[in-house]
Amino acid sequence: MHEHNTMDQEYSNQDFSSKPLVPGEYECCIFNSCIFAKADLRNIKFTDCTFNECDLSMVNFFGTGLRSCLFNNCKMLAIAVHEVNKFLLSFKANKCNFNHSSFANLDLKKSSFSECQFEECNFENTNLSACKLEKCDFPRADFYNANLQGTDLSTCTNFIINPDENQISKAIFSKENIAGLLGKYDIEIT
Numbered sequence: 001m002h003e004h005n006t007m008d009q010e011y012s013n014q015d016f017s018s019k020p021l022v023p024g025e026y027e028c029c030i031f032n033s034c035i036f037a038k039a040d041l042r043n044i045k046f047t048d049c050t051f052n053e054c055d056l057s058m059v060n061f062f063g064t065g066l067r068s069c070l071f072n073n074c075k076m077l078a079i080a081v082h083e084v085n086k087f088l089l090s091f092k093a094n095k096c097n098f099n100h101s102s103f104a105n106l107d108l109k110k111s112s113f114s115e116c117q118f119e120e121c122n123f124e125n126t127n128l129s130a131c132k133l134e135k136c137d138f139p140r141a142d143f144y145n146a147n148l149q150g151t152d153l154s155t156c157t158n159f160i161i162n163p164d165e166n167q168i169s170k171a172i173f174s175k176e177n178i179a180g181l182l183g184k185y186d187i188e189i190t
Helices: 179-185
Strands: 004-007 010-012 024-027 030-032 045-047 050-052 065-072 085-094 112-114 132-134
Touching: none
Parallel strands: 004 024, 010 030, 024 045, 030 050, 045 065, 050 065, 065 085, 085 112, 112 132
Antiparallel strands: none
8 A cells, every 4th residue: 555645735724524634644734724623633644744723623643643743823622632653743833722632641842832722631741841831821731740840831821730749840930820839738829
């Protein structure tokens, strides 16, 4: 069986949830305002691809390769990001909504997330060391045994991180969001 390879293609306003993307490898492709909601992306490889204003909610990411990909203003609700192919995993996200998604057991070291929403996301056993997290919102996100060493959380909001259950050495916090580290003590900060 011959694997499908696509390079330098641009896709706009396509619905891949009703007409699935052809399995194979996509390199240096751009997806603009495409719908992938509930699509099966199993074993597809994306390398140096950009997704602009796409809906990737509830996609099947099992074995999907994401190498040097960029997601801009995408809706990515309730996805099991932890099911991607972990080999050479790297991506950046700007203004994306990841609510109710799982990043458990992933190595996201040095990844970059800017102005993203992570409501009720799972970061159990996730390596977020040296990540750039700029103006991200984490209401009711679960951080357990996460590596946040050297991560800059100074502009992030609504996180609760238990220092006893996570690695936070050299992580950066601001005076405004330090309460997210003290929540377990049931104290009032004024």
